[in-house]
Amino acid sequence: MLLRVSDFASSVLMLLVSPVVATCSPLLLWLWWLKTNVEKISHPKENTEDPAQSITMTDLTWESMNLASRVSKQIENADSLVPRHQANAAHPAQDLQELVGTINYVRTALVPFVESSASKAVAPEGAVNYFDICIRGLKDTLNEIFTFMKDLEKEFSVNTWKTTKVKLYKLDFLVKQKLDQFIALFTQPEMADSAKRAAIDGMPSSRGPPQLEDLIADPEGRSVWIHFFGETVWFVPWADFLTQMENAIGFSMREEEEFIKNTINFTRTNYVSAYEFGVYLKWFGPFSGSFHRLVESIKGGILCGFIPAIEANLLLEGKREGTYLIRCSKTQPGSFAVTFVDHTAKIKHCLLFSVLPYGLTLKNPPTVYPSLRDFLELHLNKLKHPLGNKWTAKMKLPGFAFGQVNSGPRPPMAMDEPQGAPGSPKPDTLESNQCIVCMDAPLETVFLECGHLACCQTCSVKLKLCPMCRLPISRVVPIFRAN
Incomplete structure (x- = not known):
């Protein structure tokens, strides 16, 4: 029961005149606390804050x-x-x-x-x-x-x-x-x-909201997105996305759903964003035939998806000449990184850049390949044995075991033209054009005074010694390619 104010005052007065006031100080403090909190006890304040907010x-x-x-x-x-x-x-x-x-x-x-x-x-x-x-x-x-x-x-x-x-x-x-x-x-x-x-030096400057064409460069893919999801919708649940894509292309992709999802929804959020769809179309666009090209790359054991360079090295360690895998680039969204074992048993990396309108190029020289299939067909001398991937391992296809390449035949890949036919592009020189530190970004700098071209801009600023000759680096010079 709460004390009345008059009773409280009387109690305090008695204590003040008491000769034992010094020994009763704890009681005084307790009474003071009770008085100051009497209103709170009588009328507790309701908590109106929404926990969800x-x-x-x-x-x-x-x-x-x-x-x-x-x-x-x-x-x-x-x-x-x-x-x-x-x-x-x-x-x-x-x-x-x-x-x-x-x-x-x-x-x-x-x-x-x-x-x-x-x-x-x-x-x-x-x-x-x-x-x-x-x-x-x-x-x-x-x-x-x-x-x-x-x-x-x-x-x-x-x-x-x-x-x-x-x-x-x-x-x-x-x-x-x-x-x-x-x-x-x-x-x-x-x-x-x-x-x-x-x-935040080095970050993009302040800009307005990006437009859909900034996220999805492929006009056909952008039209499909607007038709099914709308121009202002940027995220779509995976189940809805897959259903609408099947409606658009006219066939089911449920058998390969896990692998298609891992490629398109690469941020693993269970929502496909317009940004992810745009990057996917850089890899396999234009939209018409893009899913066919993706499934072909997966089932052919060619594409290993999103694996870092260090894992690619581990998978190819000790493999025979010509063994290769293709992975999605970490530093260049929309591009591929090719990792292969060369004739000296060394593991090499090179970058396949995505170029518009549609295609891939090594940029040295700038031959454009319409798809991964076309690129591989023109480099059979160095890219002979695909490593396989989790799909080929799961399906137990002959000739593949992810991480273990056997001597099985290379899977057939149909060509519109036979190799070397008139009008077909000449193969590029398949040499490493990637940073030897991160093994993903392109070569962008030269070290002085040794003159080695070995690293990207990001990695070069972290080094004091050249990673190739171990000489001190006095200066880092950016390079600019004519193409």
């Missing part, structure tokens, strides 16, 4: 940035995980520098969105859910890396470090894909001052 877009962005910082710190201290007697057997911090670069890119990209409201961050008006899909997907993958590194702190093995790196770089690949989509879809708000602008 307690987590804002800014909160999610902060959480993602915080996770990125913690992962970066984990990698910085990763060398301490190696047992002292095996200190020279593994160098995790050095091995994961490419992952550090991706993590730093995440933090840089998210800075503007912490400083702005979610309503300004999203591109189409009212499309807050789109931002939510992207930022939650990014946060989930960062959290997966963080958890993986925490588990690594509990149990680190030098013997399994090579395969552990592959797992981390697969997650790195996924973060990069999600980040590319995020940057493509959402504007970069203006920074409040020059210091903040300096913090």
